[in-house]
Amino acid sequence: MTALGFLYPGHFAEDDYARIEQLLGSDVRVELVHTGIGEDVYQVEALRATGSAEKLAKDVEELRLSGAEAVVWASTSGSFGHGWEGAHEQVRALARAAGMPASSTSFAFVHAVREVGVRRVAVAAPYPAEVTALFTDFLRAGNVEVVASHSAGTAAAAEVAGWGEPQVLALARAADTAQAQALLLPDTALHTASHIAALEEELGKPVLTANQVTVWEALRLTDRRVNAPGLGELFTREPIVQV
Template sequence: MMNTTPATIGFLYPGHAAEDDYPRMGALVNPPAQVHLIHTHFQKDAHTVEALSEMGSVARLEEGAHALAGAPIESVLWTSTSASFVLGLDGIRQQIDTLEKLLCVPASTTAMAFARAVTAIDARRVAIAATYPEDVARLFRDFLGHFDIEVVHLASRGIVTAAEVGRLDKTAVIELAVANNHAHADTLLIPDTALHSAAWLPELEQAIGKPVLTANQVSVWEALRLCGKLRKQTGLGTLFETQP
């Protein structure tokens, strides 16, 4: 029998950009989830491999986990896609292991959530609409390759800072999706947690006529999945309409 009690889920979020997506989605899921979000620190807001590696380092995650300790969470996500996949699979395993050991709950990262979400909706070929510079976007494509996910289209907006990404409005986000709706892709991936999307998920899918997976969407989905409280529902995109 599926657990129908409300979930209490934790997120470590670097800096400030689109963190309001998390309580918004927490309120929209059925039943509403209680969200505990901690802002983690970093040296530089930049979509570069060097800056992202520091942002997602064990020391930064440990700092965030200590701040989250004591909250009654049932799962936890490191919610930076790029400050996860740039470290490779070994780095991601280390991030997850660090959080699980310190917080004693199931943990994951947004990058891993993307891989699992693509599988959950039975997609085989994907298009990527990345806000990152091209070299970082290519690393996301390479990461997905470990899971036999074929990338048929890769686009990068070349935006350097998360702060700038967080200022993109609904029109800009939908235009980004439409511009990268590749005919041979089963789904479109928009991988930056600095990008707002929670309020526009149905409209994004309507605009391109196929599933859209966004970073903040898959992060909440993964947190609910990990604690066994993911329920099928409408209004949050195809991913949430898929039977867990």
């Protein structure tokens, strides 16, 4: 049994993790610890405060006791909001506090883009434009070429958490372009685990979503590769590895 640990802000799309655990169909256990979010608003300073080292260190002890083998800070904006170097320091501090390998959703996106073998991506974000711009800057710092982006301009995670498949598909279509080899849907408040297959069929390319890449990143940190077609191309590029 491989136990994966996640620090998840709030309670917006937490059920995505139970769904992903089910779709993995293997001996993988997902452990979720909820962190406080302060004010639910897509504003840069508020997003940075969500991922402060003090807050993350305070909540990681519960994951240590659960037997988790790796921890991922399951917030895209709460990591890329600190910039490339700041996000690295955030992860280093989390690893020290947890005593285990650590990463964040923003780095998960960079690593997942490499995993699916693409370079040019489109970004479909629910955020305001200024927040989306920070994410695209982060991707470019990780040598990912962003050829198109779309910002839905929503004000808070609570609104995004209520979106269903029609809204998610509309968001993806708004950003997609023929030049993009993959489409990225940031924000762990967005329910996507049940829609990835439909998104990839609709767009004809790999689709990477926040909660999907977050779990994949934790598996990567524990040297697991699990084949799960329901979770899209990201989870079908390597054979199952039994540990």
